[in-house]
Amino acid sequence: MMARLTSSSAPVRQSNVRAHNLALALHTVANSADPMSRSAVAATTGLTRATVSALVDELVAGGLLTELDPPPRTGAGRPAVGLTLSATGPAGLGLEINVDYLAACVVDLTGAVRHRFIEHADQRPAGPYAALSALGRLGARARLAAKADGLVVVGATLAVPGLVSTGFVLQAPNLGWQNVDAPALLRGLPELADLPITVDNEANLAALGELRVTGTEPTFLYVSGEIGIGAGLVIDGELYRGARGWSGEIGHVTVFPDGPPCRCGAAGCLEQYAGQEALAEDEPRAAAALGIALSAVVNLLDVPAIVLGGVYATYFDRLREGIEAELRRRVLTSELAPVTLRAARLGTNAAVRGAADTAVQQVRDDPAVWLRRAG
Amino acid sequence: MMARLTSSSAPVRQSNVRAHNLALALHTVANSADPMSRSAVAATTGLTRATVSALVDELVAGGLLTELDPPPRTGAGRPAVGLTLSATGPAGLGLEINVDYLAACVVDLTGAVRHRFIEHADQRPAGPYAALSALGRLGARARLAAKADGLVVVGATLAVPGLVSTGFVLQAPNLGWQNVDAPALLRGLPELADLPITVDNEANLAALGELRVTGTEPTFLYVSGEIGIGAGLVIDGELYRGARGWSGEIGHVTVFPDGPPCRCGAAGCLEQYAGQEALAEDEPRAAAALGIALSAVVNLLDVPAIVLGGVYATYFDRLREGIEAELRRRVLTSELAPVTLRAARLGTNAAVRGAADTAVQQVRDDPAVWLRRAG
DNA sequence: TGAGATTTATTTAGTGGTTGAATTATTTGT
DNA sequence: ACAAATAATTCAACCACTAAATAAATCTCA
Numbered sequence: 186m187m188a189r190l191t192s193s194s195a196p197v198r199q200s201n202v203r204a205h206n207l208a209l210a211l212h213t214v215a216n217s218a219d220p221m222s223r224s225a226v227a228a229t230t231g232l233t234r235a236t237v238s239a240l241v242d243e244l245v246a247g248g249l250l251t252e253l254d255p256p257p258r259t260g261a262g263r264p265a266v267g268l269t270l271s272a273t274g275p276a277g278l279g280l281e282i283n284v285d286y287l288a289a290c291v292v293d294l295t296g297a298v299r300h301r302f303i304e305h306a307d308q309r310p311a312g313p314y315a316a317l318s319a320l321g322r323l324g325a326r327a328r329l330a331a332k333a334d335g336l337v338v339v340g341a342t343l344a345v346p347g348l349v350s351t352g353f354v355l356q357a358p359n360l361g362w363q364n365v366d367a368p369a370l371l372r373g374l375p376e377l378a379d380l381p382i383t384v385d386n387e388a389n390l391a392a393l394g395e396l397r398v399t400g401t402e403p404t405f406l407y408v409s410g411e412i413g414i415g416a417g418l419v420i421d422g423e424l425y426r427g428a429r430g431w432s433g434e435i436g437h438v439t440v441f442p443d444g445p446p447c448r449c450g451a452a453g454c455l456e457q458y459a460g461q462e463a464l465a466e467d468e469p470r471a472a473a474a475l476g477i478a479l480s481a482v483v484n485l486l487d488v489p490a491i492v493l494g495g496v497y498a499t500y501f502d503r504l505r506e507g508i509e510a511e512l513r514r515r516v517l518t519s520e521l522a523p524v525t526l527r528a529a530r531l532g533t534n535a536a537v538r539g540a541a542d543t544a545v546q547q548v549r550d551d552p553a554v555w556l557r558r559a560g
Numbered sequence: 561m562m563a564r565l566t567s568s569s570a571p572v573r574q575s576n577v578r579a580h581n582l583a584l585a586l587h588t589v590a591n592s593a594d595p596m597s598r599s600a601v602a603a604t605t606g607l608t609r610a611t612v613s614a615l616v617d618e619l620v621a622g623g624l625l626t627e628l629d630p631p632p633r634t635g636a637g638r639p640a641v642g643l644t645l646s647a648t649g650p651a652g653l654g655l656e657i658n659v660d661y662l663a664a665c666v667v668d669l670t671g672a673v674r675h676r677f678i679e680h681a682d683q684r685p686a687g688p689y690a691a692l693s694a695l696g697r698l699g700a701r702a703r704l705a706a707k708a709d710g711l712v713v714v715g716a717t718l719a720v721p722g723l724v725s726t727g728f729v730l731q732a733p734n735l736g737w738q739n740v741d742a743p744a745l746l747r748g749l750p751e752l753a754d755l756p757i758t759v760d761n762e763a764n765l766a767a768l769g770e771l772r773v774t775g776t777e778p779t780f781l782y783v784s785g786e787i788g789i790g791a792g793l794v795i796d797g798e799l800y801r802g803a804r805g806w807s808g809e810i811g812h813v814t815v816f817p818d819g820p821p822c823r824c825g826a827a828g829c830l831e832q833y834a835g836q837e838a839l840a841e842d843e844p845r846a847a848a849a850l851g852i853a854l855s856a857v858v859n860l861l862d863v864p865a866i867v868l869g870g871v872y873a874t875y876f877d878r879l880r881e882g883i884e885a886e887l888r889r890r891v892l893t894s895e896l897a898p899v900t901l902r903a904a905r906l907g908t909n910a911a912v913r914g915a916a917d918t919a920v921q922q923v924r925d926d927p928a929v930w931l932r933r934a935g
Numbered sequence: 936t937g938a939g940a941t942t943t944a945t946t947t948a949g950t951g952g953t954t955g956a957a958t959t960a961t962t963t964g965t
Numbered sequence: 966a967c968a969a970a971t972a973a974t975t976c977a978a979c980c981a982c983t984a985a986a987t988a989a990a991t992c993t994c995a
Contacts (some may be wrong), residue, residue: 196607197981198953199582205572224943232571233983238944262942263990307681315827355896404803427862428779429897437892439852442816451890477814482854484809485791487802515826517812518723521730522804573982574951599972608954637971638961656981
């Protein structure tokens with residue numbers, strides 16, 4: 186759930202200890218349903234109360250934690266002052282471009298969606314420049330709205346339906362994009378010029394959005410059925426992006442080697458059987474194809490849970506049995522422990538929300554940099 | 561390559577700082593081809609020379625590093641004293657049981673194989689108890705030989721061709737085993753009773769063995785072709801075991817959904833086309849099937865390199881083209897960056913060696929516990 | 936109503952580990 | 966013989982943690 190304290194090949198100093206323990210204290214409060222006292226934080230983290238007091242004071246001063254005025258009444262003893270995540274601290278901006286809409290979304294430290302703007306329109310004719318300019322304006326509006334709430338947007342993440350590498354959108358077939366420097370275009374807008382902007386694949390970010398909402402399963406595969414099929418793999422609360430960031434292309438996993446040709450040049454790809462169009466034509470076959478491809482994933486990775494998003498979420502009840510039948514049959518360890526299959530809890534918003542959350546997550550994972558900045 | 565400093569949900573104290581920096585210093589020396597001076601270590605790690613001196617002194621006193629007597633002659637200035645990993649410190653014991661042999665192997669801190677014992681015999685009729693007793697005796701011999709060299713065996717790892725979970729061998733179909741508490745049986749031997757013993761899948765350990773030998777590629781899939789087919793996935797120098805330790809079952813990835821039935825109950829599994837027997841019958845088809853299954857892995861995980869071990873290594877030249885053809889065709893990103901395919905550099909010994917190395921790796925990753933023990 | 940119990944939070948002294956500057960050690964070059 | 970250069974050590978200062986003592990705020994019950 187949390188980043189490493191530091192890259193393993195870097196030296197560690199006392200300041201890293203502080204940074205780690207600040208993050209630890211913040212996470213402890215964040216993971217608790219109810220407000221926590223300093224001494225409760227000390228008890229669950231294993232740090233002493235003295236240390237926790239110092240850490241919490243710093244977090245409160247920096248606007249990341251808030252002390253609750255009305256002390257919750259308990260038994261005997263000095264009443265504890267409750268601590269919660271601040272709702273007026275840092276926030277993340279999520280941006281999404283898809284075939285038929287643009288979206289912007291602001292998420293605060295607590296994970297709550299504070300603002301959301303959507304613009305429905307076919308983005309294909311516009312081209313990268315116009316589309317990203319419009320998205321940038323939407324983002325600027327969201328940022329302004331956040332500012333009015335006392336929030337400070339610390340970073341933006343852009344969700345794109347395509348292949349991304351080091352900030353570049355290499356390919357977004359459904360948009361017809363190739364080699365687009367999306368962050369540069371977004372930063373062209375003065376209102377976003379100062380913001381750190383990252384780009385990621387839409388399915389990856391949707392997976393992260395789903396992770397945050399559910400919280401329970403730390404390891405799962407999120408499969409998003411749209412025109413194409415993408416997947417985001419979350420392992421132990423962290424997204425696995427692959428060596429070059431191109432993981433999750435489940436749509437082009439071969440299901441029937443001698444099947445119909447795919448637009449990618451291969452034949453018998455999952456997309457040919459379970460893409461949005463194919464799904465509409467032959468549901469049982471789509472379910473079987475999905476089941477076969479997912480069995481491969483489980484056999485290879487021992488993923489305990491699969492979350493179906495996009496159109497698969499809406500058709501979930503009708504697909505479930507067909508998919509599970511293949512999983513039962515083809516997963517080697519299915520008898521030892523069945524794979525959990527469920528529909529995504531977030532709808533179309535999963536990706537923007539995940540994107541916004543990614544940006545604010547950095548503050549949760551390393552509050553020390555925010556504190557330095559906040560002074 | 562190195563473990564986390566500490567679990568992210570644990571507090572960090574100064575002692576953890578020390579532990580981390582000890583590991584950092586040790587790794588720095590370990591990763592260098594030539595002996596390093598204290599100040600070279602300081603320069604590459606970013607720690608001050610004062611700190612490095614203290615760290616190195618501790619590592620030398622604990623027998624993990626050795627100071628070289630003859631100072632390598634350089635230019636002006638006080639000559640540096642060279643530091644290398646100690647060849648008389650801790651060592652790891654690797655044990656392997658397979659269908660037709662038993663093996664034991666001792667690896668020292670430098671990664672060198674110091675002793676190796678192999679006993680060829682069909683292990684299937686013996687049953688778990690007799691087989692593991694014999695393996696234990698082999699291990700005891702290896703431990704004794706190591707002791708004579710001044711080495712201290714700090715732990716043993718057992719490689720098994722089967723499904724492993726929390727120390728139990730759940731299934732080892734080729735041996736005919738089920739639910740065997742292998743560490744308990746091994747510890748039955750008084751000579752091994754005091755040793756921490758872990759168990760892991762043979763392909764996983766072979767992958768680790770291969771990682772250590774090559775050192776270059778930190779992320780790759782190791783595929784071991786034996787009677788069954790197993791795979792070990794190494795991501796960033798660390799083995800990915802899956803949620804329950806059952807990852808890597810590539811042998812049961814579906815290649816032709818309507819293919820012949822497999823002993824696992826499914827149909828068209830890779831094993832039916834590229835298992836040892838099938839491979840002998842129809843090489844081109846085996847290569848194609850392998851290529852299809854590997855394409856799925858690459859599409860899903862964006863693995864940049866694939867290492868073929870076991871029988872695949874011996875037949876590599878004849879399989880290569882067939883596999884690569886499918887990879888080129890079916891991997892979505894094959895045009896952006898081709899997948900490296902190569903034969904394993906280690907032969908039959910990969911698994912034992914990886915097993916032995918795993919045990920000694922713990923000391924490399926956290927020398928502090930060894931130092932506490934060494935006094 | 937007030938003393939004692941109880942729990943929370945802060946203060947203070949002590950410890951361990953790192954830094955940076957100064958010092959010592961050992962060699963080469965002139 | 967002495968300066969220059971490089972390696973390694975020593976020492977004072979600093980920072981973050983721990984443990985124990987203290988202060989603060991409330992409850993309980995005679």
